[in-house]
Amino acid sequence: MDTILLTPGPTMILDEAREALGRPIIHHRTPQFQANIKEVIEGLQYVYQTKNDIYLMTCSGTGAMEATVCNLLSPGDEAITVNGGKFGERWAELCEAYDAKPTVIDVEWGQAVDPEKIREHLKANPKIKAVFVTLNETSTGVVSDIEAIGKVVAETDAVMIVDAVSGLGVVDCQTDKWKADMVVSGSHKGFMLPPGLAFISASEKAIKLINSSTNRRFYFDLRKSKKAFEATDTPFTPAIGIVIGMVESLRWMREKGIENLFAHYERLAKGCRAAAKALDLKLLADESCISNVLTAIHIPEGVDGGKLVKTMRDTHGVTCAGGQGHLKGKIIRIAHMGIVNEDHIIRCLETFELVLKEMGYSFTDQAGVNAAKAVFNS
Amino acid sequence: MDTILLTPGPTMILDEAREALGRPIIHHRTPQFQANIKEVIEGLQYVYQTKNDIYLMTCSGTGAMEATVCNLLSPGDEAITVNGGKFGERWAELCEAYDAKPTVIDVEWGQAVDPEKIREHLKANPKIKAVFVTLNETSTGVVSDIEAIGKVVAETDAVMIVDAVSGLGVVDCQTDKWKADMVVSGSHKGFMLPPGLAFISASEKAIKLINSSTNRRFYFDLRKSKKAFEATDTPFTPAIGIVIGMVESLRWMREKGIENLFAHYERLAKGCRAAAKALDLKLLADESCISNVLTAIHIPEGVDGGKLVKTMRDTHGVTCAGGQGHLKGKIIRIAHMGIVNEDHIIRCLETFELVLKEMGYSFTDQAGVNAAKAVFNS
Numbered sequence: 001m002d003t004i005l006l007t008p009g010p011t012m013i014l015d016e017a018r019e020a021l022g023r024p025i026i027h028h029r030t031p032q033f034q035a036n037i038k039e040v041i042e043g044l045q046y047v048y049q050t051k052n053d054i055y056l057m058t059c060s061g062t063g064a065m066e067a068t069v070c071n072l073l074s075p076g077d078e079a080i081t082v083n084g085g086k087f088g089e090r091w092a093e094l095c096e097a098y099d100a101k102p103t104v105i106d107v108e109w110g111q112a113v114d115p116e117k118i119r120e121h122l123k124a125n126p127k128i129k130a131v132f133v134t135l136n137e138t139s140t141g142v143v144s145d146i147e148a149i150g151k152v153v154a155e156t157d158a159v160m161i162v163d164a165v166s167g168l169g170v171v172d173c174q175t176d177k178w179k180a181d182m183v184v185s186g187s188h189k190g191f192m193l194p195p196g197l198a199f200i201s202a203s204e205k206a207i208k209l210i211n212s213s214t215n216r217r218f219y220f221d222l223r224k225s226k227k228a229f230e231a232t233d234t235p236f237t238p239a240i241g242i243v244i245g246m247v248e249s250l251r252w253m254r255e256k257g258i259e260n261l262f263a264h265y266e267r268l269a270k271g272c273r274a275a276a277k278a279l280d281l282k283l284l285a286d287e288s289c290i291s292n293v294l295t296a297i298h299i300p301e302g303v304d305g306g307k308l309v310k311t312m313r314d315t316h317g318v319t320c321a322g323g324q325g326h327l328k329g330k331i332i333r334i335a336h337m338g339i340v341n342e343d344h345i346i347r348c349l350e351t352f353e354l355v356l357k358e359m360g361y362s363f364t365d366q367a368g369v370n371a372a373k374a375v376f377n378s
Numbered sequence: 379m380d381t382i383l384l385t386p387g388p389t390m391i392l393d394e395a396r397e398a399l400g401r402p403i404i405h406h407r408t409p410q411f412q413a414n415i416k417e418v419i420e421g422l423q424y425v426y427q428t429k430n431d432i433y434l435m436t437c438s439g440t441g442a443m444e445a446t447v448c449n450l451l452s453p454g455d456e457a458i459t460v461n462g463g464k465f466g467e468r469w470a471e472l473c474e475a476y477d478a479k480p481t482v483i484d485v486e487w488g489q490a491v492d493p494e495k496i497r498e499h500l501k502a503n504p505k506i507k508a509v510f511v512t513l514n515e516t517s518t519g520v521v522s523d524i525e526a527i528g529k530v531v532a533e534t535d536a537v538m539i540v541d542a543v544s545g546l547g548v549v550d551c552q553t554d555k556w557k558a559d560m561v562v563s564g565s566h567k568g569f570m571l572p573p574g575l576a577f578i579s580a581s582e583k584a585i586k587l588i589n590s591s592t593n594r595r596f597y598f599d600l601r602k603s604k605k606a607f608e609a610t611d612t613p614f615t616p617a618i619g620i621v622i623g624m625v626e627s628l629r630w631m632r633e634k635g636i637e638n639l640f641a642h643y644e645r646l647a648k649g650c651r652a653a654a655k656a657l658d659l660k661l662l663a664d665e666s667c668i669s670n671v672l673t674a675i676h677i678p679e680g681v682d683g684g685k686l687v688k689t690m691r692d693t694h695g696v697t698c699a700g701g702q703g704h705l706k707g708k709i710i711r712i713a714h715m716g717i718v719n720e721d722h723i724i725r726c727l728e729t730f731e732l733v734l735k736e737m738g739y740s741f742t743d744q745a746g747v748n749a750a751k752a753v754f755n756s
Contacts, residue, residue, distance in 0.1 A: 012402065018401070196574040196618075239572065
């Protein structure tokens with residue numbers, strides 16, 4: 001059975017990258033590999049829309065998120081985090097792990113944070129040093145208004161750090177124009193590669209803070225990363241294979257053009273939303289902040305969402321994600337990023353309908369599929 | 379030109395693992411991937427010769443070394459490290475980064491630490507909580523007597539932590555029998571895979587200390603790793619591709635049998651040593667502690683070692699490593715681990731002789747190559 005993977009990370013790997021991953025390895029202290037690093041950094045700066053430094057880290061997205069926290073803050077420092085999903089929560093957990101004091105803005109899962117709320121907190125507490133936000137909240141399919149938050153934060157001495165692990169290269173993220181001081185991403189979402197390599201951009205404002213943190217750190221010490229960046233190197237042995245795969249992914253992304261990719265993913269997202277509506281199923285994310293990275297759909301009452309996702313995967317070869325936290329078993333998350341195309345989405349929706357019907361939910365046959373097709377053909 | 383890689387990390391990738399790395403990716407929260415984790419842990423326990431927990435970490439070897447330091451020690455805690463090469467030095471740097479107090483035993487590069495020295499320090503200072511040692515010092519090609527050090531440490535309350543990043547699967551390391559409380563290794567040396575995945579074994583004695591450290595940590599928090607280990611899972615998104623590659627590497631290693639691999643690498647090492655002797659070149663490591671992982675050979679006076687290694691690589695497609703630290707330009711390091719065989723070593727020695735001759739060193743043609751062949755044919 002030909003299987004497809006429509007989870008919000010990992011994503012299906014680009015064919016050219018798969019070929020690169022299977023190549024004989026080269027040593028990392030060679031001019032050949034240095035040329036790869038150079039091309040990857042330049043490609044990332046294109047996708048990040050930045051002239052800032054970009055540091056390559058061999059770790060998962062969480063490792064890179066931790067690096068921003070432990071390099072920017074010192075114990076006792078104050079910060080703002082937004083709790084509107086599993087990955088927003090992680091920012092607060094990371095701050096707490098480093099004895100920083102996060103002011104947590106609670107947001108209902110499915111909603112985005114109001115930038116004015118952040119403004120109020122920054123006004124009320126000028127000691128806040130950092131505002132940690134999420135571009136695309138992977139657990140809910142909500143996209144935050146980073147541009148508006150960036151404006152608010154830029155008026156203060158605080159820095160804005162964006163978790164763009166699942167959003168970068170899929171939805172717009174204008175690092176420089178939106179004044180994002182640090183943006184974190186990883187290889188296994190929009191970049192169509194296995195997990196294991198993460199990236200962090202750093203503005204001048206961020207670098208100043210990095211140099212003043214008193215936290216103990218070594219592998220995640222971004223002062224070492226900056227030094228390596230300036231030498232087109234990495235401070236420790238990097239995930240060589242993934243770096244070489246990134247050369248291929250970034251060539252593909254530059255060739256397509258990020259604006260065209262954003263438009264493509266938007267079309268796929270609109271198809272999924274139309275399908276949900278036609279099946280009379282509710283979307284988790286509010287219309288005002290719904291993301292083009294993935295679509296989270298409520299499973300109808302009486303249907304076991306966990307079993308549904310499992311059946312789609314094990315019987316039909318279509319892997320989507322279920323819900324996390326309190327949404328476990330209650331939603332399906334269909335990702336439309338990387339190399340996902342209209343045919344993948346149609347196959348996913350056909351399977352979704354088939355299993356929904358088997359599990360007792362009634363609707364007009366092909367209603368969702370046809371609604372998506374109508375969007376794709378328009 | 380068909381190129382070969384004889385560096386002490388990364389090493390050439392096993393063909394079956396290359397095929398695995400290029401496969402379509404699967405999601406990590408699936409029964410299929412869980413079966414992979416299970417097989418990898420069992421395979422690692424075979425190579426580690428242990429029944430202890432083994433934690434999978436997505437990072438380089440240094441990241442995993444840091445995890446042992448920041449989980450075992452708290453600020454102010456005392457430890458012993460051995461400074462006889464670049465990676466022994468790293469243990470001290472890591473201790474210092476976490477405000478622990480290392481007693482550094484200085485050893486001439488090329489020599490191994492005397493276990494009695496460790497005994498003296500442990501006797502003199504019962505507050506020492508951890509002894510950090512190196513199985514194979516990659517910068518010098520020296521192997522430590524872990525068995526003897528383990529005996530010394532086991533008589534005290536301290537734990538012994540072994541950097542086996544480049545040694546594991548290449549030379550003997552009997553984790554349980556030698557009472558190694560934590561053993562660190564990585565994917566890109568004896569396991570014939572790209573860098574990006576690291577492993578840590580932990581004894582009961584180590585786990586007690588892990589639970590008492592006051593260091594701030596999150597991604598490297600081995601309490602999270604233990605919990606995940608018990609659920610045949612990883613705490614964060616793992617380097618999926620490398621885990622799947624490890625299934626292939628470990629099958630290959632189990633099929634060959636580690637004792638046979640150790641004997642094979644010993645034969646390759648003996649061939650290299652015989653070649654150096656026949657060429658009238660000095661070995662860096664003392665005969666009493668010379669390693670079978672790699673052979674470090676002094677470049678003769680008047681020959682630029684950096685240029686020699688570069689010419690071998692760029693003109694002849696044979697990549698070896700040069701010297702690190704104060705040995706830069708002064709030695710060549712030929713690794714014989716992973717899939718390296720007699721033919722690779724002969725080609726390397728032929729190239730080494732060719733370039734040595736071009737650079738003005740005189741010797742009997744084929745002297746080194748013939749000496750190695752004599753070892754291989756005996």
